[in-house]
Amino acid sequence: MSKQRAEGTPVRVAESRPPKIEALTEEERHNGTDELDDAASSTASLRSSILEYRALNGRTFHSAAHAADYFMPNDGQQQESLDLAHHYLTLILDGLLYLAPIPSDSKGLAVLDIGTGTGIWAIDFADAHSNAEVTGTDLSPIQPSWVPRNVRFEIEDATMDWTFRANSFGFIHMRYLLGGINDWTALFKQAYRCCKPGGWVESVEVEPGFCSDDDTTDGNPFVEKFASLFLEAGRKTGKSFTVPTDDVQRLGMEAAGFSDLQVVDFKVPMGGWPRDPRLAEVGRISHIALETDIEGYTMMLWHHVLQWPLDGYHPFLDGVRKTLRDKRTHAYVKLRVVYGRKPEEI
Template identity: 45%
Template sequence: MTTSNPLTTEEAAEAGLLPASHWQQEPLPGDVDADDGASTIGSFVSSTASLSESIFKYRTIHGRTFHSEIGNAESWQPNDAHHIDAQEVAHHNYMVAIGHKLYLSPLEKNKVGKVLDIGTGTGSWVITCFSFSTTSDFADEFPNTEVIGTDITPIQPTWTPSNCKFELDDCNAEWTWPDNTFDFIHCRMMFGVVTDWDDLFRQAYRTSKPGGWVESFVACSTMFSDDGTVKEGSAMSQWAKVWNAGGEKTGRTFMVYDHDLQQKGMEKAGFVDITVKEFIIPVGVWHKDKELAEKGIWWKMMMEADLEGYLIYIFNVVMGWTPEESTAYAKHFRKELNDPNIHAYFKARTVYGRKPHP
């Protein structure tokens, strides 16, 4: 388990971080007594990497449960019922972000025999678990394909279609699947989880079949604005600074987009036909373009679904904030999130590449 080791004053200043206590002292814009902002809202088999039964012994942090602290596997997201619901919203949000699609790789349905979804979370990419999805899940779209979803925490459905299964596995450990196993390997929003992105793509390359595809989607933590409405010192401007500093402390970077680790890792591994797709994602309801506005409202809904849950591990455990400080920050952040005069947006990227034939 990562423990708190607060940055020195000099380190915090260099990273542009405001003191955690700042958010308790700073009055909320507008009516301080106003609401924070209206919300808009398996069956498991042991994998070849074989995580121990201790995986089911969750740890509790500030009333929320997280992955077991036993072993080297680590996750910054809660795994309780509240967060599982939030992750269903997140899954739909990510599909909307890339055009209401599950993947962008040029797959040929009659040539995809075996697929791996790394860090599957609730398993929603593999099988649909909620009613508002507008896109079929992967197992449904490829009924003759064997689909495997892996994660370090067992929060996937207990019922699965006959062509898919979920396994407990840590993607940072050495993969023990045989060479040339998968026709498609998919991973999404794995920032803050992967310890070595070059190694991740090396292992993906080895276990991909010749001609197989690997795809990765990730967002940048920084919130941008073209008109200066994301002001320096605001909760939105501090968002990425805290996450990025936390990632540096855990050795599991959140700056995957910033350092272009997807494309670089695929190139080093030996993939060819590498394609990069960039996305702009507004945050909130401010954008006038219908498609971008839809992306913005879904991203906002995802963040609101469990904002405090997202903060606990990095802000409290890693960065040493008190629960009161992170709660105060969340109020400021939610206020800004619901302000249509703040024209904030993220950047995101999908990168996919093919393993060449011998």
């Protein structure tokens, strides 16, 4: 499809929509073809003593002195969940780390990973592209110290003015920034400034609300509560959690000046219910990733942002867990990848 920018310059936008996911039958479920592997991969706890972290409800968050106010913890439990999320994201992209058509020859390519988290994407990219130079930024220094020679990590708040020079990077990758961004257009304008002419920027975002193609999530009170938690928190903080639905990636990148925009949508199943083996594996890992730290994704919002009743929190978590463990519930979450190119200088 083609869209027109206000100033008259054509911006090509291509969209790819995911098909309906076919679920296993009841007979196939009873035959044990969708068993959830409860043994989640254990990852080393990546701690750092560089900053003083805040302790809330037994969890640690980024420094209270930092300008940003981010809802997710930065401790080992959250890190393990993030690394599992990286695994299912790589699987759903058919083993790829990105979709943007960056040059196959990465010699001299400068890459920036915004919101790097544990640094796992930056490390994997650096391993796969030994001639590239990769920089990962995040609020907390939770990345490992032993990394490939061509990767480094810096503390930076992506919502502030970026400290990098203009036209510095051939590829800028950002992932799972939901709940941390007030102004997505301003974010992409920073990316546009720092991206080299002809370079690419890619944004990957998920929506924390459960859907189903067969109505098996409809009317479920825990599914509805889970969605409303993030929706109301976004309204109160001004930091959107409904990024794919609001189309803020495409709109923000278009407003920033990127061209050749590509929008690719995915469905990430929660659990091993899909008949397709690859999607079933994605679903098993995404389910484990959520269960590994469902408290970390919801605690700050429930207790400190919305200040909902304390006695309702753990029954809510138990209800979500029970719902997603039920093989008759064919839940998935929406994932959207948007990438675009900074036009060559004329």
